[in-house]
Amino acid sequence: MLVWGIIIVYVITAVIIAFLSKQGNQKTMASYFLGDRKLSGFVSALSYSATTYSAFMLVGLAGLTYSGGVGALGFEMIYFMGVSLVAIFGPRFWLVGKKYGYVTPSEMLGDRYQNKWVAVVTAISSCIFLIPYSAAQLSGIGYLLQGVTNEAIPFTTGVMIATILALVFSYIAGIRSVAWTDSLQSLIMIIASTIVVVLIVNQLGGISGFFKQIESTDPQALAVPGNGYFDFWTFLGLTIPWFFFSISNPQVSQRLYMPKSMKSLRQMLLGFLAFGFVYTIVSVVWGFSASMLFPDLENADLATATLLASEYIPSVLGIVVMVGIMAAAISTIDSIMLTVSSLFSRDVYKNVKKDTSDRKQLLIGKLFIPIIAVAAFLFAQLELDLIAVLSVASSAGLIVVVPAIIGTFFWKRGTATGVITSVSMTSLLVIGLEAFSYQPFGLASGIWGIVVSTILFIGVSLLTKAPEKKADEFLSYIQERMKS
């Protein structure tokens, strides 16, 4: 069968690339989890893109466009503009990462606020949201493969393939093999999905024909709130957590420690922006096309699968994109697995157990990777309500660390008690709001997350004593280096 053929070609190519990426021995935490802080700009950019853009883009964003029209483009563009935060925070993460040898963002917070419990609490809070998020990605792959192949690849088989591949890619050479296989995936995906969109738009009468058709069949799709799907408060609630994604999500903020120079960091940022811009437009046009070609789908998330299986796309291309979507989910999951295991070994294990060597932490981290994989696999199988809640809450839940991160670089008065209180209390608040689908005053959990965590962080910090010596040393180093 063609599907299996293409999956096998993908697996073989990716495994070869993963082995080729191996360079030297990954015997330290920094080499295994950060590629020795020596990644080039090109690989960093593609890998950053692959990690950020999960299966959500071509399935979820296209589905969102299908249901709500152009508001989906606005949502993704606000996220996209939020990545500009890397231009401000990127060099700061990078500088202090090199100076103090940080491996994880939580480790940085713990050191900056001079309290190991800051590292423990922020690391655990990230893990609580990221593992269910990976599980949701896995079930996404399961359903997609099952749907497109007419059950030839059953749900469990799809989930299992993805879990094993994510595990293999992280094990071969840590972040290096993840980054290189990510790059392969994102290159194939951007090319294949662009071809699909060009083909479809051509069949719909070129760019002008495409827009004329939307303007005549569903004009409301070109404005917000349009059909009402994206009313302003929904839009705000969706976009606020994603605006801060680049500094709130450790699997991407950890990337800020990896480029070999500021120049590489810049290439990573600009490369990602170029990639993201094209990919966003492709996904949105994709959703619009599906809404014109198949206006009566029961479930908007089927838009992509229906389009790929339709007569408008050559079947080989459809399957390549299909496998590409699977690879996109894998490239997100393997990065999350590595980040979560580094958070566990560096921030939880190291701080709870005294006097652990770097080697021991690496061993614990490596042992933890399959545990996360199995947990995510089981969560994906069981489809527990709580897991679904945590996964939906993940973007809002991770936002609670944002005030502490901003304070790290810009507020001397921030304290450890402030961070611990704001992160733990607000995480619980967000989980509670999501669990009971409760939106006080009509505002989504992400908005409450950022507002409440900011108030708690500032309020509690002002009442407690700041680590003045460390704050002075830390901030004056950055100021000195960022002068120009």
Place this chain on the structure above:
Amino acid sequence: MNNKEKKWGLFLLIIVLSAYIIPYTLLSDVTKWYGSYFLWCVFGLIAIIANFFLTKDWGDEE
């Protein structure tokens, strides 16, 4: 933050706020390609250009 960061940061902040406000006010009845669709695309491009200038002096010191 140095001056360059302040200048471009403020500029980006204005663009982001406009990306929220304009589509929901001035363009909420414009159901054409040159409405919100075009605006958000242009703002995305402006963000790329702003980042290009903001990061222009980042060196290759390792």
